[in-house]
Structure formats: C-alpha cells, structure tokens
Amino acid sequence: MSCVTPRLNRMFGSDGKCFDVAIDHGFFNEYGFLSGIEDLGAAVKTVVDAGPDAIQLTLGQARHVQSVPGDKPSLVLRTDVANVYGKELPRSIFSLAVDEVVEHALRLDAACLCVNLFRMPGEPEIHEQCIRNIIKIKSTSDRYGMPVMIEPLVFQPNEKAGGYMVDGDVKKISPLVRQAVELGADVIKADPTDDPADYPEVVTNACGIPVLVRGGGRVSDDEILKRTEALMNQGVAGIVYGRNVIQHDKPAAITKALMAVVHDGESASQALSHLK
Numbered sequence: 142m143s144c145v146t147p148r149l150n151r152m153f154g155s156d157g158k159c160f161d162v163a164i165d166h167g168f169f170n171e172y173g174f175l176s177g178i179e180d181l182g183a184a185v186k187t188v189v190d191a192g193p194d195a196i197q198l199t200l201g202q203a204r205h206v207q208s209v210p211g212d213k214p215s216l217v218l219r220t221d222v223a224n225v226y227g228k229e230l231p232r233s234i235f236s237l238a239v240d241e242v243v244e245h246a247l248r249l250d251a252a253c254l255c256v257n258l259f260r261m262p263g264e265p266e267i268h269e270q271c272i273r274n275i276i277k278i279k280s281t282s283d284r285y286g287m288p289v290m291i292e293p294l295v296f297q298p299n300e301k302a303g304g305y306m307v308d309g310d311v312k313k314i315s316p317l318v319r320q321a322v323e324l325g326a327d328v329i330k331a332d333p334t335d336d337p338a339d340y341p342e343v344v345t346n347a348c349g350i351p352v353l354v355r356g357g358g359r360v361s362d363d364e365i366l367k368r369t370e371a372l373m374n375q376g377v378a379g380i381v382y383g384r385n386v387i388q389h390d391k392p393a394a395i396t397k398a399l400m401a402v403v404h405d406g407e408s409a410s411q412a413l414s415h416l417k
C-alpha cells in the first residue's frame with residue numbers, strides 16, 4: 142500500500158470518487174473572486190452541512206472546517222498563491238508556495254495538498270516557477286505520506302478571457318496533465334475539454350492517477366450538471382468545483398445534486414430534483 146493511501150481514503154469515497162469544493166479563491170487578491178465567500182465562515186458551514194467529500198481551503202482559513210467536531214469533509218490545503226488571474230497581468234507575475242507547507246498540512250490534519258502547474262501564453266517563467274514549487278513540495282510530502290494534487294491549468298490569453306478561464310484544447314491539456322503525473326502527482330485536478338468526449342485521452346495520459354475535473358467559471362445548473370454527468374461517464378474520478386457552488390443561490394442544494402451525479406450515478410435531469 143502506498144504511504145499516501147490512508148489520507149486519500151479519507152478524501153475519496155468507497156467507490157473511488159470524490160467531490161472537492163474549492164473555497165480558496167480569497168488567496169488570489171481578486172475582488173471578483175470574493176463573490177459568495179465574503180463571510181467565509183458562513184460559506185464553509187453551509188458547504189460542510191451539505192456533506193461533500195472534501196473542501197479546499199488556504200492555510201489562514203483551514204480552521205473553518207477543522208474546528209467542526211465529528212464527521213466532516215476532508216481538508217485539501219492550497220499551497221501556492223499567484224497574481225496571474227486579472228485581465229491585465231502585473232509587471233512582475235509570480236506563483237509562490239507557502240513555506241514548510243507539508244508541516245502546516247500535518248498540523249492541520251489535511252488529507253491532501255493542492256499546487257498549480259500553469260501554462261500561460263507567452264509566460265514560460267511562470268511555468269518554471271510552478272515546477273520548482275512542485276519539486277520542493279514533493280521532496281517533503283513523500284517523506285511524510287502527504288498526497289499532492291497537482292492542478293494543470295491551461296490559460297487563455299488574459300486580455301481575452303480575463304484570466305482563470307479554461308482553454309479546453311485537449312492537445313494542450315493532455316501533455317500538461319502528463320507532465321503533472323511525471324512530477325509525481327497523487328491526484329490530478331484538470332481543466333475540462335471543450336468536448337467531454339475527448340476526455341478519455343486526458344484520463345489515459347494520467348496513467349492511473351485519479352483525475353478530478355475543475356469547474357471553471359459560473360454556468361447554469363443544467364450546464365454544470367450535464368457536463369458533470371458526461372465527464373463521469375468518460376472515466377474521471379470526480380470533480381473540484383468552486384464558483385459553481387459558492388456563487389450559487391442554493392450552495393447546499395447544488396452540492397447535493399452534484400454529489401448525486403458523482404457518487405450515485407444520477408443523470409443531470411434526475412439531479413435537478415435536488416434543487417427544487
């Protein structure tokens with residue numbers, strides 16, 4: 142048994158599936174990212190009560206889930222902060238990892254770490270910074286059996302898409318996912334492809350490492366549930382959604398609907414009933 146398995150067993154259900162709700166957006170100094178999480182404690186409580194498998198938080202906010210007694214979602218700890226999400230990039234861009242983050246994760250009883258692997262048009266230096274972050278984290282995380290979720294993100298040009306928008310080209314996503322696996326990922330958090338039917342190529346290039354698909358920008362209930370159903374049918378191990386939960390009018394209800402698709406095999410139309 143791999144030394145990381147006990148912690149991953151807390152994050153993934155007995156069916157090998159996982160729904161991780163990302164609530165780490167306040168880390169990135171973007172006003173628009175705060176919508177729905179202005180009162181972070183209340184937002185986390187709502188999601189905790191809805192019962193996803195995991196919640197992704199930062200070092201400064203992990204207390205909101207780990208202070209909850211009894212059964213609760215597993216903590217996925219965000220390890221790195223970046224300034225690359227605006228429509229206009231600053232003069233100097235960065236992606237910096239929290240110092241001694243594995244020790245912090247052990248103290249906070251995290252089940253997994255999350256670290257970015259950016260591919261940005263015309264910005265090779267940020268890709269190098271991400272690789273350095275991963276190499277540094279992995280050298281310690283392996284020693285202590287702390288799983289690492291690597292997040293390969295393929296950006297569209299910031300001036301076109303405002304940052305943090307998915308480039309769904311499978312020919313860009315697949316090699317970045319493969320690089321994440323080669324760097325030692327225990328879990329992959331990857332972009333969705335433009336066509337969900339292309340996703341088996343991404344899963345294949347993950348070489349047996351579980352793939353969770355990120356949600357990206359806010360879309361309609363029908364669209365996010367249909368996309369999730371299609372992706373689950375393509376062999377992914379689950380999802381990591383943030384804004385499609387925390388910016389929803391009914392975050393608890395959409396969490397339950399998505400859990401039904403991920404774990405119970407409900408169709409998108411069936412899952413919509415949880416929102417009524």
